[in-house]
Amino acid sequence: FLSQRVQRFLGRWRGTEASEAAMGKVTITATVEFDSESEIQLATELVKTIQAVTQNFTSSLRGGGAGGRSPPAEAGPVVIQTEEQMQNLVKGLGVVERHRSIVDSLHLTFEKQGDAGFQRFFDCLTDLVFSNDANVRPQSVSPFLQVVKLLKDEYYQQMRKAVTPKLLKLLTVKRAVDVDRHDVLHISEVFAVLVQIELVGMQGAATTIAMLLKKPENRAAAVTMLGKTISKCKKQLLALDSATLQQLKDAFDQVTESCFSYDVTYIRKSLDWG
Secondary structure (H helix, E strand, O other), X not given: OHHXXXXXXXXXXXXXXXXXXXXXXXXXXXXXXXXXXXXXXXXXXXXXXXXXHOOOOOOOOOOOOHHHOOOXXXXXXXXXXXXXXXXXHHHHHHOHHHHHHHHHHHHHHHHHHOHHHHHHHHHHHHHHHOOOOOOOOOOOOHHHHHHHXXXXXXXXXXXXXHHHHHXXXXXXXXXXXXXXXXXXXXXXXXXXXHHHOOOOOHHHHHHHHHHHHOOXXXXXXXXXXXXXXXXXXXXXXXXXXXXXXXXXXXXXXXXXXXXXXXXXXXXXXXXXXX
C-alpha cells in the first residue's frame, strides 16, 4: 500500500533536477505539487524518513492552491530504527539549530524502544566524540555534548550514570609522563566539556584529577584535564569548598617534571597558587 502511494506521489514531481557532486554524491532539487491532504501527509512521512537517514537534507513544505492549506514547515519526530540512522542523527548534532528537533526524535525513540534505544544513542554519541582518531571525531565536541542538557531529566540522569565509567576507562590508560600531549588532549577536552555541562559534577571532577595527578602513569592526562577544566569552567572550580581545593593543590604540588613547566605556570597563575 505504501509503495503504491509513494509511486503515485513521486509521479507528481515537476522540474526535477539531479547533479553529481564530489565523492559520488547526488544532489536532487524537486518541486512537488500537492493535490490532496493525503499527499501532504505522505510528503511529511517521506521527509521524516529522509531526515532520519541523512543529515544532508533540507526541506521547505509550503502550502498553496485550492483551500490554502499549509503543511508544517518541518517534519515531526521520528523513531530511530537502526544504528545507521542513529549515527546520522548524531552527526547532525554539530548544527545547534537542529538540537530541538533531534531531541524530540530521541525522546520518541527512547519511549518506544526503552533502554535499547537509549543505549544505541549513547554508543553512537560516545563512539564519535570520544574517538582518538582525528579523522572520525568532530573538530569541536561541544555542540555534540551540549544537546544532553535538552534531554528529559530521567534520560539526562541515565546519561550521567553511563558516561562516567566509559570516561574513566580512557583517562586512566597508563601513559609515559612525557607522552605526546596530543594523545591526551582530546579526551581532556571532552572531560572539561562534560564538567561544563554538569554531566560530570565539579566535585567529582576535582577528586578524579587529584587522584590521577598522584600517579606518574596518569599525570599527563591529569595535568591536561586540569588545564582544560580551568579554561572552560574556572568559576565553578574555584567555587568548591576549601578542603577539596587544598587536596587538589597538594596533589598538583607533586608535579615537578620539566615537561609540564608551561602547564604548571598557567595553572598556578590561574588558581592563584603562587
